[in-house]
Structure formats: C-alpha cells, structure tokens
Amino acid sequence: MAQAVPTFGSPWTALQPRLSQPILDAVLSLGFESMTPVQEGTIPAFMQNSDVVVEAATGSGKTLAFVIPVLELLMRSTTRLAHSEVGAVIISPTRELARQIFGVLEEIIKLGGLDYKPYLVIGGSSSATDTADELAQMKELGPDILVGTPGRLEDILCGRLKRGNKTKSGTITASGGIRGRPSASAQRLEVLVLDEADRLLDMGFEASLTAIFSALPRQRRTGLFSATMSEGLSQLMRAGLRNPVRVQVQVQVQGRHGAGDDGGISERRIPLTLSVKYLVCPPDRKLAQILRHIQSNSAQKYIVYFSTCAAVDYFYKLLRRLLCPTAEIVPGGKQALRSERQRLARLFRVDYSVSVHSLHGQMVQKKRQSTYSAFAALPSGEAGILLCTDVASRGLDIPDVDCIIQWDPPTDPKSFAHRCGRTARAGRSGSALVFLNPGSEETYIDFLALRKIPMAPGAYLWQTEDGSITHDAPEGAVVCETSDDSDDEEPGLGGGEDDGRPEGEEGGAEEPADKAAKKKKKRRGLAVARYPADARSNELIALVRDIAAGDRDIYERGKLAFVSFVQSYLKHEAMYIFRAKELPIIEAARGFGLLHLPSMPELRKRPKGKFERYDIDTDTIPFLDSKREGQRLARLAAAKTKTQQPDKDDDAKLKRKKKKNNTDAWSNAKDEREQVRERRLVRMKKRDAAAEAKEKQLMDQINDPSLRELLAKDPLLVKQMLNQRDKSLRDMVKIAADKRGRQQPAATTQTLEEIVEDARRRRAQVSSDSSDSSDPEDDWEAMARKEKIRERLAAKTKRKRFSFNPGFSDEEGDGAD
Template sequence: MADSVVPTFGRPWSALQPALSPAMLDAVSSLGFENMTPVQEATIPASLQNRDVVVEAATGSGKTLSFLIPLLELLHRKRTRLSHTEIGAIVISPTRELSRQIFTVLQELLKLTALPYTAHLVVGGSSSATNTADEMSVLKELGPDILVGTPGRLEDVLCGRLRNGKRLKSGMITASGGVRGRPRVSAAKLEVLVMDEADRLLDMGFEASLTAIFSVLPKQRRTGLFSATMSEALGQLVRTGLRNPVRVQVQVHDRSTAGSERRVPASLAIRYLVSPPDRKLAQILRLIQMGGPLKYIVYFSTCAAVDYFYRLLRRMLCPLPAIVPGGKRAMREERDRLREHFQGGSASVHSLHGQMVQSKRQATYESFSAIPPGELAILLCTDVASRGLDIPDVDYVIQWDPPTDPKSFAHRCGRTARAGRSGQALVFLSPGAEETYIDFLALRKIPMVPADYLWQDSEGAVTMEPPADAISLVEEESDLEESEDEADDAEEADDGGEKKRRRKRRARNQDQLSKYPADTRSDALLELIRGLAATDRDIYERGKLAFVSFVQSYSKHEASFIFRLKELPIIEVAKGFALLHLPSMPELCGRPVSRFIPYAIDTDTIPLLDSKRETHRLEKLEKAKLAPPVKVEKREKNNTDSWTDAKEAKDRARERKLKRIRRRDAVASVEEARLMQEIEDPKIREAMAKDPLLAKRMISRRDKSLRDMAEISASKNQSSRQTATRTLDDIIADAQSTKRKSESSSSEDEDSWEALARKEAIRKKLAAKAKGKGKKFTFNPGFSDEENSS
C-alpha cells in the first residue's frame, strides 16, 4: 500500500455505513488515503442513502472524492442498464481546468476499481467548427456513461446546439428563428447530478445554460452541490432544485484563538502587507529571494496585468538572447544589473488567464503542475485559477491586489495548504481606506496577521531592518505640496470648493504614504524596469494597458465602500507599473501628476523585438506622417470626468430634479388650499365633504373650471352665484351618473364613493405586496415542490 499522502483526519474508510464496495476500498487505499477527511465522513454516507446534499467546506478539504466516490457507488448499486447514447451521471464545474482535474481523478478511480463505466470530458474553448464537430463525433462513438464538463458545452451535448438564436436567462430560445440541433446523448436515466463550485457557476452567468440542462434531466435523481462559500443565489437554488437536502457544513476552528471559527485551513498562514503601491514588485522579488526555490502563485485582477508582468518577470528572472536586444553581451550586462536587485537565481515564469486559447491554458497548467519541489517557479494568473484547482506543491500565494469579488479571496489562498499541508499567503494593501479590508475579512472568518516589510542593503541581501539612510517622504514632498496648494487656492473660488476637497483628500492620502521611509533600492529597481521598457515596445505598451485595466477593475470593486477610487494613490500605482509616462485618462484629473517624472525618450522610437512586426510598425508610422492631417470636428462638450465622477454627477442631477418636484408640489398645495378657502358657498363645501374622492379629483386637476368656481363663488352677484351653484350641481350629478352607468352590475355597497375608495386602497396594497414578493433569482430546475408533492 502506498504511504498516506494526507494526515489522519477522521475514521478509516472501512467504518463507513453504508459500507463501500471492496473494489472502492482498495482504490482509495491505493491512492494513499487511509482515513477520511471530515467532509468525506459527513457527505458520503448521506449520498449513499439516496439523499440530496449541499456541502460547504473549506478549500482543500477533499470535496472531489466526496462526490466521485458516491457517484460511482450509486451507479454500481443501481445496476442501471444504459444504452450507447444514455448517460448515468453528470459533473458540472465552472472552469475548464477544474473540469479536467475532476476528470483525471475520475479516470483514476475507474481504472483502480475496474467498474464497467466510461467517462468523457466535455469542455468548450475550441474556436474551430471542425474541431468541435470532431469532438462531437468522438463523443457519439465512445458512448460514455459519465460526463464531466462546463455548462456551455454540456448544454450543446444534452439539449442540442443552438443555431440562429439567442438564449434568455430563463433558458428558453428567442423567437427570432432560433432552433436547436439534435442532442448527442440522452439523460432519461440519469442517476446523479453534481455541481462543483456551485456558487461560481451562478456568479459567472451560467443561469441560462443550467436551466436548459435541468429541463432535460429526470425529476427522480440525486443532486449534490459543493462549494467552499455559500451565496444568496446558491441558497435560492437549494430551495428550488433539491428535495429535502442534507446540509453539510464543515467548519475549521483555530486552537490558538480559543476555538474561533475559520473559513480557511488551519495550516494556512495568511499575512497582509500595507505599503505604498509602487513597492509591490520589489517586495515580491525580495520575498522570493528570501524564501528560496519554492512554487509561487501571484494573482492579479486583470488579464492585461498578467500579460505585462509575465513578459517583465520573464525578462528579469530568465533572460534569453531572443528577448534581450543586443545579443549575448547585452544579456550578460543586463543580468549583472539585475543581480543588484534579485539574487534568487533563474526561475521559470508562467502565465494563465481567461483570454488565452484553450491549448495554451492547458499546456501552462500541466507544465507548472509538473515542476517538482525544490525548483523556483512562478505562476501569474487571474481568478480563472482560483477555484478548486489542485496544483501540487504550491508553497506561497501572493495577491498583487485583493480580488474584485471578496468571495474569491479564500479560494485564491486555498491553492496552497491543501489536504493538511502547510502553506503561506500574502496580500498587498495600500495605506488608508484599504486597511479596513483586514476587519472586513475577519468578519468573514478569515484571520490575517501583519507581514514584515522587507529591505535590501547595498550588497543586495534582504533584511527586515531599514537602512540607516532611509528618510521620511514628508521631507521630500513638502515643497511640492506647498506649490500645489498655492495653485489650488488660486482656483478654489471659481470651483465652488471642489479644489479644496481634492486638496484635503490628497493631503490625507499623502499623509498615509508619508509614514513609510523612502526605499531607494525599490526606486532604483523601477528605474531599471523603465529602462527595459524603453528597449522593448511590447513591455512598454502592455504596461500602459495593464495600468488602465487595473484602474477600471478597481473602480468596479464589489467592496467599493473600502476600495474607493478617489482614495487610491493613483500616481504611486502608475509608478509601481513602471510607466514611462502617464496615459491620458480622466481618472488623473485633479491628481498631483507633477509627482510623476516622465521618462526622457521619444516613445515612437521604442522598437519591437520582432523584426517583422517592427518593420510593419515603421511603415505604418511613416505613412501616418506623410498622410495629410485629418480635420477633427470640435466636440460640443469635452468630457474629462472619470467614471465615478460621472456617477456622482448623475446622482446630483437626480437630487436636483427631486427638489424641483417637491418645490412644485408645495406650491400646488398652497394654491389648492387658497382656492378651497375662497369657496364660500356652504352647499359646495358640503358636496365636497360628502364626496372626498370627487373633491380630490377636482382639486388635483387644478384646471380652469375650479378657478372659475372660486371666482364665481366669491362674486357678490346673486344671480351669477346661483348660476355657479347650478353649474356645480350639474357637474356632481354628471359624475355620479357616469359612475352608476359604469358599475350598474355591481352590488349596492359598491355604489358609494367611500366603498370604491376603500377597494382601490386594498387593491393597491395587494399589488404592492405581490410586487415585493418578486424573486431576485429565477431558476427553472425542471420540477417543483408542487409536482413532487402530487
């Protein structure tokens, strides 16, 4: 038997009731799992008793075996006969990498147990219609019993490929000629449905695909939902798509803090580092140098940032003649300059994000997973690699910035410290409002401890003590701030105080940054990187794109009450991306751009290292210079407001509109009250008192007839007053006769205006109550509780 690959958590597998088959017991033993984890011990017995399960457990706790083992056991015990085109089980996951990982584990179990079932992986990503047709042909020829895949491609297989139409969120097809092809398999005899990372399936917008899949599945099936976090939409899915499910929630308690609950494994140490944004890269390199040859995963919020830092770190940590201009001599000189800032040796750098083609994504995932322990390897990725992936031997997870979705924080950190192993994680926070994120995560049961700021001495060695020549940033920036304040004071009177507010905000941000001594080694590293960007146009252009995409992502953060764009020290962020100059973007308006020193170079002269691309670029540039200037029409309005400023402007306009409406209503109320006082005839007052609905209608119209009544009522001419009275009686009589004609079939109680008013109020109340009961998430699982009860 193989050595146990995980520590002993719970009871042995042989203690399960109902018991597993001998073949399955031998298989898990061959895989090195002697004992169950808590989530396996709680979930597998409930699944084997034909119960639906909803499992919420920390990442890395063994959820994959928790649904694959009962899936195979249920198929084996049911002994359901499946034809060549019928399937018995489906496993749905949100990403292709996770689907492939689940499929690999399932294939291993099928091989070890020798069960007479076949599985097939169904994932999207193919941009070629020929490749897609070939995949469908393989599926038809194989006739699998179990499907593992992503929602979009599973929908094509189970429901038929959609042509000439669009899907709605309800799963239905629009009436504009949309038709489906023939389904490749039949799910009429499906026994088990598993949704892994179920909350992510809903967050990523797969509602339409899931609804379409559920519509073809049988009602009598076993369903399992597995996730490390529970969202509101997932709770709605539990209430509508499962029958009397068993809820399994495995909590982690920290013994060092009197048993406090955690949402992450106890063997995972999460640290945070509050530092100026322009020092993140230096801190990462120093951390890698001090940590030694380990496997690191660095998370970014955008694909553009991954591409930029991948090309940058690849040139810094593993320079090759093909990516360094000037030949081998220039490469040796560049290596010598880099050794002053990083002495960790050569490293293999990989990148992974959602905009990569599927073949490259798979090759990156496999190559990084295959790197053995003891080698320095770095994977730069987005949240596409944050859910469920079991990458072997990951030692450290670094988050360049917190995720836009706070639920992804625990999933990111969970790529290390899996199955009882130890691991470390680090997240960077900017000084100021972002420090509130620490308490925010503590409320979500994710504890963090502060990390030490790392320094570098003149010889390149990493230390935790600042050098003796470190000075405060306050002294460097004081003169500059005074000049900016004087300029703001001159414009403050014309700006309605907006300059003053910006100055206070900038002073507050700068005061937070001034707490940190200057790091001259970090500044020198950024200047070195700017020099590299000045020789490689690919790095230069991708750096600008990465910065802009970061600002856009930051402005759309779900925790916007913490990550406020106006509080972001955006100039320091631009320095951290080692930009040669600031791009033209509205978010820089009102910011102290004078603190950013542009790089002295004509950006048109920065070459591309690819000779063909460079030749094409120069030709295009030359044609642009020779072409006559294009006359640009002058815009009526120069919009330089940022996204957040534009939103605030809309809010202010909406508030002004509401004020105008309130002012108009107040004037109208005063006018109505005055008109009522001018009506002196007691008969008119008595008629309006008896008929409040009619009176309200007449007054709310505020038309000429009411003014005429008031003027006629106040007239001293008796004959005119009698005429006015007769006119009012005629009006009241006509209104009441119209009412009786329209409601001649009603009962006597409904003939009174008071009864009608009460009925109208009750109707509005019921309509408002029904409107409040509207569901925020609509999901059609293919059956309902009413159908089940019948």
C-alpha cells in the same frame, strides 16, 4: 496555545453503507488511508439517496466526496445504460477544474477495474471542425459520465441553439431560438453534481443551468459543493434539490486565541496550516517585495494573482526579463545581455533558475492547458511562478504550491479564501501574502476578520548594499511622501516592517480635534501615510522603465495593464473599502513602470508633477520582433504621408464634417427648418386625404339614409369606428352589402342604430378611463398611424441570415479575466 482539529477521521472501512470492494481498493491504492471530515459527512448521505449541500474549506477533499458516491450509485443501478444514455453529470465552472475532476474520476475507474466510460466536454475548441470531431468521438464512445463546463454540457444534453437572441458579444442566449437534437440522453440520469456551485452562478451560467435542469429527470440525486455559500446558491437549492442534507465542515481554533478569553472556540474559513499575512506598502514597491520574498526563501512554487488579464500578460513578459533574461528576449546582443544581468544582480540574486508561467481566461485553450500542465508538473524543489487571474482560484489542486501572493485583493471578496486555498491543502502547510495600499484599504483586514479569515501583519523586506535581504530598515533612511500627501500631515513611518499601519493610529478614548480633522482629510483621499524611502526599489523601477524603453511590446502592455487595473479598481465590489479617491494612482503608475501617464479621467486633479516622465520619443521604441516592427514602421510612414498629402477621400470627409458642424448664419438654419416643416405638412395632408377618401368610400356603400344621416352628425365617431381597434363601421358595410346581395334582412342580433350607440358608449368609457392618461396609445389617430407604419416596415423587413460559431460555448468571466 491553539489546538487543531484532526485533519483526517475514520478509516474508509468504517463507512456505512460500506464501499464496494473495487472502489475501496482504488482509494487505498491512491494512498488515502483515512477520510477527511467532509468525506466522512458527505459520502454516507449521498449514497443513501439524499440530496446534499456541502460547504467546506478549500483543500478539504471535496472531489473524492462526490466522485465516490457517483460511482457507487451507478454500480447499484439495476439496469444497464444504453449506448446514448448518460448516468451522471458533473458540472464545473472552469475548464482546468473540469480536467482535474475528470483525471481523478478516470484514475479511480482505472484502479478499480470498473466498466464505466467517463468523457470530458469543455469549450475552447479552435474551430467548428474540432467541435464536430469531439461530438462524433463522444457519440462513438457512448459515455456513462459527463464532466464539463455548463455551456458545452447544455449543447450536448439540450441540443445546440441554431437560432436565438444574440447578445452584444455575439453569443446566443438560452432563451428562444431553435435547438438541434441532443447528442446524449439524460432521461435515466442517476446523479448530478455541481462543483463550486456559487462560482457557477457568479460567472453568469444561470441560463445554461436552467436549460440543463429542464433536460434532467426529477428523480435524481443532486449535490452542490462549494467553499462559500451565497444568496444565489440558496435559490438554486430551492429550485433543484429536494429536502437536502446540509454538510458544513468548519475549521475551529480552541484556546486563548479563540473567540474569547474563556477558552471558547472560534471558526475559520481557511485551514489551520495556512498562514495569511498582509503588507501595507505603496504600490510602486510591490514588485521589489515579490523579488525579495523569492530571494529570501529556498526554491519554491508561487502563484501570484492579478485583477485583470492585461496585468497578467504584462508582468509575465516583464518577469521573464527580470528572472531569466536570455539573448532571445534582450536586444543588443551579448554585451547588452551581460550589462542587464549585472544590473539585475544588484537587485535580485539566487543560485537557482525560476520559471515563469501565465494563465487567464482570454488565452487560447491549447496554450492555457499547456501552461497549467507545465506549472503543475514542476517537481518539488524547483522554483516557478504562475501569474494568473481568478480563473485559477477555484478547486485546482496544484501540487507543492508553497506561497500565494495577491498583487491585487480580489474584486469579489469570496474569492480571497479560494485564492489562498491553492496552498496548504490536505494537511500540508503553506503561506499567503496580500498587498494593501495605504489609506482606506487597511479596513480590509477587519473586513476579512468578520468573514472568519484572520490575518497577521507581514514584514517589509529591505535589501542591503551587499544584496542580502533583511527586516531592518537601513540606517539613515529618508522619509519620502506619496503623491496624495498633504503638507500639514504629521510625518510618520509606515507599518511595513511592523504592523502595516502608520504611526500615531493606535487609537484611544479621546483624540485632539486636529487629528480628527486629519483623519477626515485622509478619508477623502487627501492624505496617505509616509514611508521611508527605498532606494533599491526605486532602482528596480528605473530598470523596468529602461526595459520598457527598449521593448515596445512591454511598453504597450504596461500601459494597457495600468488602465485595466484602474478600471477594475473602480468596479470593486467592496468599494467602501477600495475607494478610488484614496488610491495612490501616481505610485501605481510608477509600479507598472510606465514611461508617461496615459490620458485618463481618473488622473485629473492628481499631482502629476510628482511623476517623472521618461525622456524618450515613444514613436522610436521598437518591437523586438522584426516582422511587427516592419509593420509598425509602415503604418507610421503611411500616416505621415497621409497627413502631408490628404487625398480625395480626406477632402470628402472634411466636407461631410463641415456640413455636419454647420456654422452658417442663423437665418439660413431657420430657412432649412421651415423647409423641413413644410415637407412634413405635405406628407400629413396626403395621409389625411387618403383617410378621407377611404371614409367616403365606406360611407357610399351604406344605402340606409337614416344611418348615413346619423353618422354624418358625428364624423369623429366615423373615424373611431374605422380605427383598427373598432371595426363596427366595416361590419355595417358588410351587413348593407348582404342586404343588397340577398334582398333580405341579414342575420344579426343588433340593428345598425344599436351598433352606433354601442360605439358611442365605448368611446365615452375609454375617454373617462383615460382622462388623466398621457399615454400616446390612448390617441386613436396616433394608434392607427403607428399600425400602418408597423405594417409597412414588416413588409419591407427581410429575414437576416444568422451564423453561429460553435467553437466556444462556455464564457468565463473572471471580470475582470
């Protein structure tokens, strides 16, 4: 029997050094009577002027572990901050997490009656005017504590970059450029906190963090907080912390199910109250399993994670039709709505309403915030689903989340624990389910076990004829083959209802040679386990395809979601587990409800014959929005007219294309090449003639007969001395001119003969040093020509005007968000 370590520790009054009375009253009024282990280990060290690095499981109370020391350190400061000075900075990787931290900080300040002004600075402003208004409001307030995302904090503490290196996406890099004046001063900053520090590095904020560090004083307290550690975080510790105290809070299991049979203790990176399960099933059954999971439980709050933003948008539109169809989103009037609800009743039936929400990094900030607030505000006992990417996987404390479902395992394996951590927080119970495709993905179970995340097999849910949910397969279930199945594979049942593994894979000391050969074929993606046919799941997919055939928005979003899913799968960090060749891509296409397979290189050499194309002309699928449908029809009509009657522009394009793809005789092409070569020779002769004239002009200026005779014997030396790298000959001319002008010897330490000998010696040394080099820079003639070209181009180049949109400073990268 496993024994759980207590979730809460000592009371707040036992802290040493003691908390100030206003902060203690505020914490107690929030209902926190005792500290969690991470708070008990972090707050004393942070308050005693030590840098801290904290690693603890999600939902363990890390926010209070740094908010309380920040306020305590500011209260103990002997001097009051000026209006434009900032005493503390808290950096978060995402806007939602920054808002959550700001809310906790503001609540404690309000309940404790503290005279401190926090301010939230995040990106996502819709226009430059909004950004300017926010900065003006911040300057007028004069905040003591800043909470925000790295990009916007960099603009405020370091000054906005007005000119700099521009990336392909149009943003300005932190290197180079001219900065404006900072909007706030951090010269007297007391404490810096980086929440979810490893995520800050993973999202590409290194340059912004470096710029922020350069604007902060070295004599400060710094805290790094995260549920997982990485190599990049270790580098950040060495760069920004001084002798930090490391606080590592581990969840341990003691007893027979621990590390060994001797009653040892094993470590977990997830709370004990969190139950994580996996389900191995073909990808075209995931949607049915989600609906059956909702139907088999009471009203709950779910979070479903996808790998791409396009998948979130698509399934948001689709689940709104499946879970809460209304006359506004179902075409055809009341009769069509009634018919669709009757079809849905056979596949999904609950006696409560289910609201659907979506959240990802490419949404407009206002919509993103309203979606998050609406889902978080759902009271306990109401059902709701939040479809999101990894942008909502870190730190967010959404109340009363009961279950986490992962449609796709995360591209970054570290995100798995963070996703599951949105439930079972602060001692509450919760569950999580991850879908795995049959084949190599089953290795993911052992991979997470090594990372101290144990998982148990989940039950495959079936639906009976009367619509009820059961764990038992219906009698007479027919075995169906997945698209990558080979004919010589031995039939077996999938492990959805038992352990998620195909039959015959219990293992043993020895295996027949034919089984080893079949396993090898399976590793190559030529064989996938067979699963019993699920007629109700197939019926659901047929309904989804009918919906897509009547709504062009859903049809196009489905194609985009499938393509983005495949691209994300190919970029998986654990690609030795998630192998593209073993992905049942045909079943995945059916799972997205596609009407036809898109043209993709990943679909080559796949058995496309097992995908049944929907019998419809896709050009006839309408948009439900009349305005968008009108625009689409107008484009189709214009394209059709253009095809039938090509205009003059089309004729010109065809001529250019014909000229580009020249199909003339070989002799004509040869003549053209000869003409190009002749023109090149003419240009070279002109350059050589100009160079000779310049040499002759300089030589005429030398009136010393002996020197002219010496140089005439070595014309190559003259050319070298005229090169930009050796100006000795020009110095000779100047000396000779000085002689003629003053009628007296010029003041020099070398004679002309010695200058010539030095030039020869340097030439010989360069020749010996670069005898084996093929670098074109060793050719002085080529060097001279390049220098002239650079000068000519520099004279012609005009300075380009640069415009900068200050509306979005912090780019969030969820790869795939």
